Amino acid sequence: MAAAALAVALPADATPAAPKPLSHVRITNHFDLAAGQMPENIALMPDGKANVTFAGSRQIAQITPGGSTRILATLPLPADGGVKTPALGFPLTTGIVQADGSTYALYATGTADLTGLWRLTPGKAPKRIAALPANGLPNGLALDPHSKRLYITDSALGTVWTVPLSGGRPTAWSTAPELAATDFLGANGAKVHDGALWVTNLDKGTLVRIPIRHGNRAGVPQVKATGLTGIDDFAFTGRGNEVLATLDAPNKVVLVQPDGTSTTVLDSSDGLQNPTSVALRGKEVYVLNAAYTTAKDPNLLLARLNGHS
Template sequence: MPLDRPAGVRRRATTLGLVGLLAALATAPAALAAPVPATVPAAPGTAAGTRLDDVRVLAHFDRAAGQVAESIAPEPGGSVVIGMISARQVVRVARNGALQVLATMPPPPGGGTTTPVVGAPDVTGVARSASGAVYFLYSSGRGGLTGIWRLRRSGGPRLVVPLPADTFPNALVIDGGRHRFLVTDSAGGRIWQASLSGGKASVWSADPALAPAGFFGANGMKIHDGAVWATNSDRGTIVRVPVTEDGGSGRAEVRATGLEGIDDFDFTGRGTEILAAINQGSELVRVGADGGHETLLDADDGMQGTTAVIVRGSRVYVTNGANLAGDDPTLMLARLQRR
């Protein structure tokens, strides 16, 4: 961006672009593109910390059909489940890149124009329980549709935890130790909780560090080291919220700053070292324990509106939504090398 452009102008332009794109994609017909294997150059090593190599495209998606890849839930054997924002889909990508649509959510009455922030219905976060059940989030601007849904072996998905119509549920995490779901609400700047058995949700944390500053607040989320960690997209921060002995939330602390447009993230297995997806900058960055960060992958490596990252052993899955840059949403796979 030009150095003389005010920061507020930049955020407003980006926000309006995303809203317009999501609204346009919501009206596109659903379709799937055949995966085309590809390889991109490996990221250079870093002097200290994690590096990535063997970076390649595992699957291509159809942006015109609304397949803006948003979130990732890994499965045994190397397949992953992905939420597709404007296609309102949950899909599975096999280890060989083959795609399977698991569910397509119907548009709400009125088309979902009352969906908070974006004005279009979206499937966002996905999660898989220890028993293999797959859950996902649907934001529709309508009560009775917005909330946590479960895929079923037969029949359509079932709503298990309704959320208020004015929420934008974004990231979904299963806290198995406390038998609960945790959900970030990007519109309200909150984290909700609900029993894995289903039923009514309640606000777990509404700490000011989670609040939006004009668009999206709390976004990505993970549980790590006795705390819930979340990103704040507007503020460009990673926030740590301690979990109290009774399962409640403590006071949030900001652990990293300067990450404007951050979306999802995951821990590398080296303490609190993080890999973070920067949607606005089309980057995958490494965030150290001290909050310092460096870019590992960028547009030259195939990043386009990077949305999510999941680390499983030495395998790193990255989704590119191509919502703010480019036209090729993808699932990428890289090998993690820890130093």
């Protein structure tokens, strides 16, 4: 009976519509814009919690599966208020990763005494473990779990820095032209995947793959996708080089295929407010929205990724 009804409902040459890449879209957390709670980046925890950076309040916070938000740390305010922070003029916490029981976060202040990589260990005050140039804007943070090295994108200086997880003096790993800014911000999001560091360039709208060669040398960059206006952060879906990426100003999340083509899977009608970061836990998709320019409802949006095992 059902098959017969379907045959009547559909033209003879029609095929059922393919399922949408994302479903069960809902906003689970709303943050306080007036308090500077503009969520910039996210690190998922094994126990279901998520640690996030709040760019405008200089904070690292934790979100529980139940939806509560707890502030873990507030980084020091620079003496000049952060007015020399490149491109933005205010201090901000940016990239974040979780490793070995500690949280690692980037902080850009425009000052030499505070800009750099910070570590937050439970029961201890946050500590800067690697200094970065005051005229830079450390933004994306990626961990290579095998080498125990961190990679840091500098959106102002067009550089990828690398430093051991234990901290120390960073090394300029790549200054390739593909990382440079053209107007506002260059190298942005970063992930280690399949023997390479993948980096976005916000100004150029590109996704770039940089092979990690023997001895931790940077290989020749390969532009894997273009036309991604305002691309910020991204995450691999588990299907090879397929990624979900956030397009900040256009208020979109796109699914980018290995051949570089992309499809919009979320937009402002779903509640996006300048999406800054995306992460996956199995099929569960987390999207942070900072509301930098929309100035309305910074939030955490969850969705389910369909068609993936």
